[in-house]
Amino acid sequence: MTNKTSSLLLRALVDLSEVHSSKLVRGNRTTFRHLGSCGALAARRTSLNLCPATPLSTPSRSFINLAASISSRRIEYTESRTLGYTPEQMYGVVSSVDQYQYFVPWCKKSRVMKGPNGDIRAELEIGFAPIVERYISEVTVVPNHQVRAVCTDGSLFSHLETLWRFSPGAKDQPGSCKVDFYVSFEFKSLLHSQLASVFFDEVVKQMVGAFESRAATLYRNQHAAPLRRRLS
Template structure:
């Protein structure tokens, strides 16, 4: 009898203990779920407060007049022109080769003179002036008599590059006293300021260049000998 009661008591105690343990486990599980869900809710709340797609702001660099830079390819300019004139190639060659006289007829040329290089090479010193530029520069001059004159700037603050080429060839077969003149110039200003302010003026200078030498020929040798005037420029 006593053994039966003892067994029943032990079984009851075990049942109570198991029921308590199960309750504790369920409680821990619920609290764990609450914490987990709470964390998810906090993260969800944070995500909801953020934009779905974050856009990295594009920063456009500010540009001032001082730090503007023009690519070399756009700063360097070229001009070519070809004409058939009613003067001999010897006459036209002598006018172009006479650098000392440029100040008399070349547009905006204020001073001009020929300098002798250390090896007997020719150098031409020119001073040009047109608003807002007044600059002096020196060029190496290479001459092939009655065929070509080439001048390349070697000293000056205005140009980073300046090359001028004149070529002369016989003109029309039907008119012996005529010649074909090819003029080429390529230039680039050192500074953006000169490029912006002087570019337009210098463009007008080069476009008038062949005409100025043609007018000089008319002054020295009279009117053209009836050569058909043919002009081609780029």
Template structure:
């Protein structure tokens, strides 16, 4: 990051804090450990290991996501979502495993490329951008063909921890061309300012993630 990044982050933080504060005057937001992002997904501060498929949604009170008066900390966040999609496990595995194509359809992914090591290990280099942050990081990718794709961040200045796991299983017996998709991501930012500002954008990224891969599968396989 350049030296100009911190002033930009601080200005963005202050502006968003003021916007949230003006809304808070009309109510008394309370803190909650879990923010639900959709009918089948939840973003949560890490308290314990979360199941890949939440049994029942919990609806916490709403609160401001940024609050300068509250203690600033970098917390590990986790998100899980499960869906049954109208594609085979092989098709969805192919979409997720082709990391070099992420730049064409994954939200906020600017660049993506695969690097293969001499020992057969696979690493993915990605560049993500959401104003005012643009960062590159490298993940080690391991796969179980047609069943799982796991990526763990191994370097980068934005994350102290980033792990994503995709799992694929056959759908219902009466729907042979369907599969159950479990998506899990866990992340923690290195910087306090990144944690406060960038988490707002990452909130949107994880909400749209499964939908982006489903749309990609539709473009590739719907005509078949």
């Protein structure tokens, strides 16, 4: 059973690596990118070598070479956008952790629990078929202003922190807010670290857009049902 599971895991990593390599070939990644009028995002890796990796020349780069190029180093990402929703509305979307399974990329299950000291904990299950992993984060909030989650238990990440901040938009944009998103992560094992590029491109960089789409679903229609559950 162990050999079969390892084989499935290795095959999945190879498949994901090939898909990711193909995407990189179609357009070189840069350290800084701009999102037009909606804001700017920047991605950086916390290491002494800040130079971008050499672009791939062909989509057939081997799994071994890809593994060598992706270390288990910590990766950070920040993004800021001005969105057409109030800080209270965006806080409502982000703080409703139990709803993540319905719109967050790769999130299969999500639930909120109370810790032994009354603290708030979120258990999330993410899947990169056939890999499915669960982890628990401790969540702290400043209502309508900030949501912070830090991974405290799980076999996937040795470090994972996400931070959302919300502030009113410009005076000439009533009903808007500025959203600042920050995430820092590092995988525990070398095997899992092979997913770093896929996790970064397919999950992290789509995160703010996913929450914006969720806000559109909930708030563009004035008769939309209220959020089922919020952290307070």
